[in-house]
Amino acid sequence: MNEIKVAVLGSEGVGKSALIVRFLTRRFIGEYASSSECIYRKRLSVDGKPINLQLYDPCSQAYEGRSTVNEQIQWAHGFIVVYDISDRSSFLTAKAIVHLIRELRLGTGKRNVDSLIFLVGNKQDLCHMREVRREEAQCLAAECRCQFYELSAAEHHQEVALIFFKMVQNANVGSKAKERRRRPSGSMAKLINNVFGKRRKSV
């Protein structure tokens, strides 16, 4: 079964847990325990094939043994980088994280990272307190070749579900392409079989 690992990253209080919980349970509960990092697991079906999805929700509070951002980036196939549209500093953090992902994952031969970074502006319901213009975030997404979404975990269930499903789909396409590159093509497999198969028989 295909394993897809997605890390939801961003600064403290931007709504990472709220987005994950909204996706997993369809509910917005307002307050979320944030004393430890955790990995949520969900089974999904994509194009009729089962997928094991792992969602990583980091903990912003410092404690011994906490994983580093670098480790989180190496662990994941896909990234949902969240900021709060009413908090400019969270946007700057998201920007730094997106740059770090590109730096660490570029040229590693891992799945093509372009379709696997989503920049998400959360708390759209707080637009009367907006500190990050939509156009500015769109520019950053274009510059870093990632996909951009703005939404509210508090108000939108479908939009939240859509970005998680889209991420899983993109990661799954990437993993299939990688699998194809690794496996010899049909005619090549036949050729190898003919040559080595026949030799084995004559020994």
Ligand SMILES: Nc1nc2c(ncn2[C@@H]2O[C@H](COP(=O)(O)OP(=O)(O)OP(=O)(O)O)[C@@H](O)[C@H]2O)c(=O)[nH]1
């Ligand atoms: N108005 C509004 N509040 C939100 C939204 N999403 C999350 N919140 C609130 O923002 C606060 C932080 O949400 P969390 O989901 O705990 O944020 P987090 O990024 O997981 O926080 P840490 O685990 O501390 O890093 C909570 O009080 C949520 O209720 C939203 O879309 N709109």
